[in-house]
Amino acid sequence: MKRFTMAAAFAVLAAPAFADGHASTQGDAVAGEEQFNRQCVACHVVQDASGEVLAGRNAKTGPNLYGIAGRTIGSVDGFRYGDSIVDVGKADGVWTEETFVGYVQDPTGWLRATLEDRRARGKMAYQVRDESQAYDLYAYLSTFGEEEAEATN
Numbered sequence: 001m002k003r004f005t006m007a008a009a010f011a012v013l014a015a016p017a018f019a020d021g022h023a024s025t026q027g028d029a030v031a032g033e034e035q036f037n038r039q040c041v042a043c044h045v046v047q048d049a050s051g052e053v054l055a056g057r058n059a060k061t062g063p064n065l066y067g068i069a070g071r072t073i074g075s076v077d078g079f080r081y082g083d084s085i086v087d088v089g090k091a092d093g094v095w096t097e098e099t100f101v102g103y104v105q106d107p108t109g110w111l112r113a114t115l116e117d118r119r120a121r122g123k124m125a126y127q128v129r130d131e132s133q134a135y136d137l138y139a140y141l142s143t144f145g146e147e148e149a150e151a152t153n
Contacts, residue, residue, distance in 0.1 A: 025097050025135065025138055025139040025142060026097070026135050026139075027097075027132070027134075027135030027136040027137070027138055027139030027140070028135075028136050028139055029136070029139040029140045029142075029143055030140075031133075031136040031139075031140075032133075032135075032136035032137045032138070032139045032140025032141065033055070033140045034136075035128075035133045035136050035137050035140070036055060036056070036137060036140055036141070037055075039126070039128060039133075039137070040056070040062075040065075040137070041055075041056045041057050041059060042059060042061070043059050043061035043062035043124075043126070044056055044059055044061075044062040044063070044064070044065050045057065045058050045059050045060070045064055045065070046064065046065050046066045046141065046144050047064050047066055048066055048144075048145075049066075054066065054144055055144070062124065063076040063079040063081070064076055064079070065141050065144070066144050066145050067144060067145025068095045068100070068141050068142065068144075068145070069095060069096075069138075069141070069142035069145070070094060070095065070096075071094065071095050072089045072092075072093070072094055072095075073085060073088045073089040073093040073094060073095055073099065074086040074087075074088060074089035074093075075089050081123070082121060082122060082123040084111040084115060084117070084120035084121055084122060085111060085122060085123075087115055087120075088111065088114055088115065091115075093114070097135065097138050097142075100134070100137075100138045100141075101131065101134040101135055101138060102114075103122075103124075104124075104127070104128040104134050104137065105127055105128055105129070105131065105134055106127055107122030107123075107124040107125075107127070108120070108121050108122040110122070
């Protein structure tokens with residue numbers, strides 16, 4: 001568990017280095033699209049700033065995943081996050097491949113380790129069981145919003 005805590009802490013601290021919108025990933029975006037359509041669409045949508053739904057079914061249970069790569073954790077305007085994930089964002093936590101994969105595999109466990117608070121809780125109950133699928137999901141989701149990220153750099 002100590003090794004996981006160290007890895008999670010490093011990922012959060014190193015996150016600003018990846019915040020330029022250039023997501024490096026070891027996943028497969030094509031496989032990630034398939035996984036998104038199986039595992040994520042019930043709760044999440046990928047919707048751009050103009051309101052166009054690019055993936056999903058306009059679900060509102062979870063936050064919009066558009067532009068997740070490099071975004072501050074817990075920062076989608078108008079979404080009601082749990083306190084723990086907001087606290088990670090306030091501590092400069094950014095969605096990187098490492099933070100995303102760790103979070104989606106065990107949301108509450110990841111939050112507890114990252115915040116070093118055994119009472120931290122996540123609202124996301126679903127867990128992506130297969131690590132390679134989590135990497136694939138990140139590869140897919142990181143393709144959305146790249147143009148805007150590149151335009152602002």
